[in-house]
Amino acid sequence: MEKVRKIGKYDVVVVGGGIAGVSASISSARNGMKVCLIEKFCALGGLATIGNVCVYLPLCDGKGNQTIGGLAEELLKLSISDGYKDIPQAWKEKGDIKKRKETRYKVEFNPVSFMLLLEELVLKEGVEIRYDTRFCGVIKENNEITHLIIEDKEGKGIIECKVVVDASGDADVCYFSGEDIVSVDANVPVAWFFCFDGKEVKRYVVGERYDPYNRDVKGFSVNTVKEITEQIIKSREYIRRKIEQLKGENPHIYPVSIPLMPTFRMTRRLKGKIELREEDEGKIFPDAVGMTGDWRRSGPIYYIPFSCLYGVKTKNLTTAGRCISASSAWDIIRAIPCCALTGEISGTASSLLIKEKAESFSNLDIKKLQKILKKQGVII
Numbered sequence: 560m561e562k563v564r565k566i567g568k569y570d571v572v573v574v575g576g577g578i579a580g581v582s583a584s585i586s587s588a589r590n591g592m593k594v595c596l597i598e599k600f601c602a603l604g605g606l607a608t609i610g611n612v613c614v615y616l617p618l619c620d621g622k623g624n625q626t627i628g629g630l631a632e633e634l635l636k637l638s639i640s641d642g643y644k645d646i647p648q649a650w651k652e653k654g655d656i657k658k659r660k661e662t663r664y665k666v667e668f669n670p671v672s673f674m675l676l677l678e679e680l681v682l683k684e685g686v687e688i689r690y691d692t693r694f695c696g697v698i699k700e701n702n703e704i705t706h707l708i709i710e711d712k713e714g715k716g717i718i719e720c721k722v723v724v725d726a727s728g729d730a731d732v733c734y735f736s737g738e739d740i741v742s743v744d745a746n747v748p749v750a751w752f753f754c755f756d757g758k759e760v761k762r763y764v765v766g767e768r769y770d771p772y773n774r775d776v777k778g779f780s781v782n783t784v785k786e787i788t789e790q791i792i793k794s795r796e797y798i799r800r801k802i803e804q805l806k807g808e809n810p811h812i813y814p815v816s817i818p819l820m821p822t823f824r825m826t827r828r829l830k831g832k833i834e835l836r837e838e839d840e841g842k843i844f845p846d847a848v849g850m851t852g853d854w855r856r857s858g859p860i861y862y863i864p865f866s867c868l869y870g871v872k873t874k875n876l877t878t879a880g881r882c883i884s885a886s887s888a889w890d891i892i893r894a895i896p897c898c899a900l901t902g903e904i905s906g907t908a909s910s911l912l913i914k915e916k917a918e919s920f921s922n923l924d925i926k927k928l929q930k931i932l933k934k935q936g937v938i939i
């Protein structure tokens with residue numbers, strides 16, 4: 560029989576190096592954990608960088624109140640630290656507080672700069688990154704993940720772990736751990752890309768109109784490679800058509816950057832103890848560990864209950880980012896700031912689980928978690 564390659568032993572293994580995974584790994588490392596971050600591509604940031612989605616949606620409720628702080632705010636500031644854009648004047652330390660009602664606390668960033676900056680930060684925090692590594696299974700004992708199975712250039716291998724954060728965007732760890740998951744096939748072909756016209760670089764958005772509730776448009780899921788490939792190819796057809804049109808106006812216009820990962824908004828997610836819904840607007844859950852506004856409209860506040868972040872059938876599995884347990888509120892929690900927020904919550908909760916020797920995430924001391932998160936700048 561083939562000998563299994565043992566790769567290492569970590570406190571926390573984070574699967575997926577998107578915004579949620581970056582945030583989860585940094586918060587775990589800052590809380591004293593030995594962390595490994597697995598990423599199948601060769602860069603950090605996920606959709607926000609490799610996918611060219613370069614608008615860091617608001618950290619506020621649109622009524623002048625900040626709803627998200629902590630690492631999400633730190634990453635927003637990092638995203639523009641290359642000088643590409645600035646924070647809205649009203650949201651600066653000495654900004655006009657009254658004007659905050661008129662301006663949302665969001666920025667546009669350069670995805671390539673952000674990618675480089677994220678990597679630098681993650682390494683500085685002592686996280687071990689494993690690029691070009693695909694998570695592909697778990698070894699479970701007594702409802703606990705003991706090892707993750709991965710595949711890389713050297714073949715298959717196993718990584719020993721105490722806790723796992725599923726930040727894969729597609730709930731891959733939940734799927735392989737036997738958790739209940741929900742799959743969505745509402746993903747239309749879409750692409751954000753950049754062209755250089757001889758003078759400046761401009762951003763273009765092409766594709767089909769996105770409407771998560773419109774079942775008339777053919778959507779794609781991540782359930783088969785065939786569907787994933789089809790969505791990618793169809794999205795590229797839109798890019799080609801747009802470039803042809805632009806070249807008709809200016810023959811010296813050239814594409815400089817296109818998405819290099821599938822531009823899926825909603826794919827697979829955990830079905831946790833609680834599924835966050837749009838109707839939960841303003842509802843204060845006893846285990847609330849963070850809050851967010853709604854990027855689409857001013858006013859609403861959503862509290863994030865910890866119960867929508869951890870596995871039901873796996874004691875040491877937590878999720879972060881766009882694959883947490885949210886049903887109709889999915890369109891709100893998938894925005895970049897909220898992914899950074901749930902990453903920070905999961906990473907911090909993972910370290911607490913280990914330090915307190917708690918039996919499972921469902922038994923975690925929520926008051927203690929809330930206290931630590933508040934100290935880190937998370938607004939609850």
Ligand SMILES: Cc1cc2nc3c(=O)[nH]c(=O)nc-3n(C[C@H](O)[C@H](O)[C@H](O)COP(=O)(O)OP(=O)(O)OC[C@H]3O[C@@H](n4cnc5c(N)ncnc54)[C@H](O)[C@@H]3O)c2cc1C
Nearest residue numbers: 575577578579599605606614616694728822880881893895
């Ligand atoms: C077209 C489009 C437009 C959007 N517009 C905006 C916007 O303007 N502003 C905004 O804030 N949000 C926007 N979003 C949403 C936002 O970009 C994403 O929801 C968010 O970035 C997701 O972060 P994440 O870390 O949860 O997941 P992802 O960014 O998907 O990261 C997951 C990471 O996990 C890795 N991974 C997956 N599976 C595995 C595996 N098996 N093994 C190893 N690695 C794995 C992936 O390679 C990826 O790097 C948009 C999304 C799309 C698709």
